[in-house]
Amino acid sequence: xxxxxxxxxxxxxxxxxxxxxxxxxxxxxxxxxxxxxxxxxxxxxxxxxxxxxxxxxxxxxxxxxxxxxxxxxxxxxxxxxxxxxxxxxxxxxxxxxxxxxxxxxxxxxxxxxxxxxxxxxxxxxxxxxxxxxxxxxxxxxxxxxxxxxxxxxxxxxxxxxxxxxxxxxxxxxxxxxxxxxxxxxxxxxxxxxxxxxxxxxxxxxxxxxxxxxxxxxxxxxxxxxxxxxx
Amino acid sequence: xxxxxxxxxxxxxxxxxxxxxxxxxxxxxxxxxxxxxxxxxxxxxxxxxxxxxxxxxxxxxxxxxxxxxxxxxxxxxxxxxxxxxxxxxxxxxxxxxxxxxxxx
Numbered sequence: 001x002x003x004x005x006x007x008x009x010x011x012x013x014x015x016x017x018x019x020x021x022x023x024x025x026x027x028x029x030x031x032x033x034x035x036x037x038x039x040x041x042x043x044x045x046x047x048x049x050x051x052x053x054x055x056x057x058x059x060x061x062x063x064x065x066x067x068x069x070x071x072x073x074x075x076x077x078x079x080x081x082x083x084x085x086x087x088x089x090x091x092x093x094x095x096x097x098x099x100x101x102x103x104x105x106x107x108x109x110x111x112x113x114x115x116x117x118x119x120x121x122x123x124x125x126x127x128x129x130x131x132x133x134x135x136x137x138x139x140x141x142x143x144x145x146x147x148x149x150x151x152x153x154x155x156x157x158x159x160x161x162x163x164x165x166x167x168x169x170x171x172x173x174x175x176x177x178x179x180x181x182x183x184x185x186x187x188x189x190x191x192x193x194x195x196x197x198x199x200x201x202x203x204x205x206x207x208x209x210x211x212x213x214x215x216x217x218x219x220x221x222x223x224x225x226x227x228x229x230x
Numbered sequence: 231x232x233x234x235x236x237x238x239x240x241x242x243x244x245x246x247x248x249x250x251x252x253x254x255x256x257x258x259x260x261x262x263x264x265x266x267x268x269x270x271x272x273x274x275x276x277x278x279x280x281x282x283x284x285x286x287x288x289x290x291x292x293x294x295x296x297x298x299x300x301x302x303x304x305x306x307x308x309x310x311x312x313x314x315x316x317x318x319x320x321x322x323x324x325x326x327x328x329x330x331x332x333x334x
Contacts, residue, residue: 087251
């Protein structure tokens, strides 16, 4: 049986390449949060409490646009609904664990850690295999907290002219690179994007993120159903 | 609602989406159809953040003419499709954007 430490270290090594884009993402978050009007402590607390890049950026985006708290919270929930899928997929590997470990691992169930540990969990049946997920998640945690901190400090030094906020859509674009190759995904992307853009001023309460996402999912439902009949 | 309450609620809902399935799920609750639909969640949500950030300007209007973000995003998208690299996508987009606003 592999030692817990060994599996933990394997998780760190496996997740490392995925940490490269997290660095600019964390910096950008720190810079923007201060820019939008959060204090340094609130910004740091967001990274510690929420610990989710996409959620935190959506929070900033809607907050700066003057959305109500209810809309912000439900949009964050919508962005997070992908975690339901991650949880469902890894849960079968974690079912024997004590509740305390489930509580700890849930905090670390982020995109990057899921991506690498899902592969590992499928291939390894070792009892300690869940430490791989903890290793990947903890690595990302350290990077995310330290780059948030750096972003807070650097914020004032980065000129607004650079337009760093443009890195936000670019980061999300980058997370979709594999989906651009799939026909149904491309249609879903276009529908959601158009609904958000044209609904931006007309959908009340800045709920355009939720409305666009539902339109996209509905499109996916219809297209995948047709696919099966054919 | 205060900023602190907002942060706490957003943290809570983020944590619950991660925890709920790990803690509660029985395998049979998720059939293949639901899994298939959930796999489209990133494609359905991220464009709702990407598109307005590119096409809508500071005062909330759709801007197509004289908007360097559009071309920069298209370049980044193609680099992303061919390289499949997250980091190359982000940096090619930023580099094109800076080239367009500072050089051209």
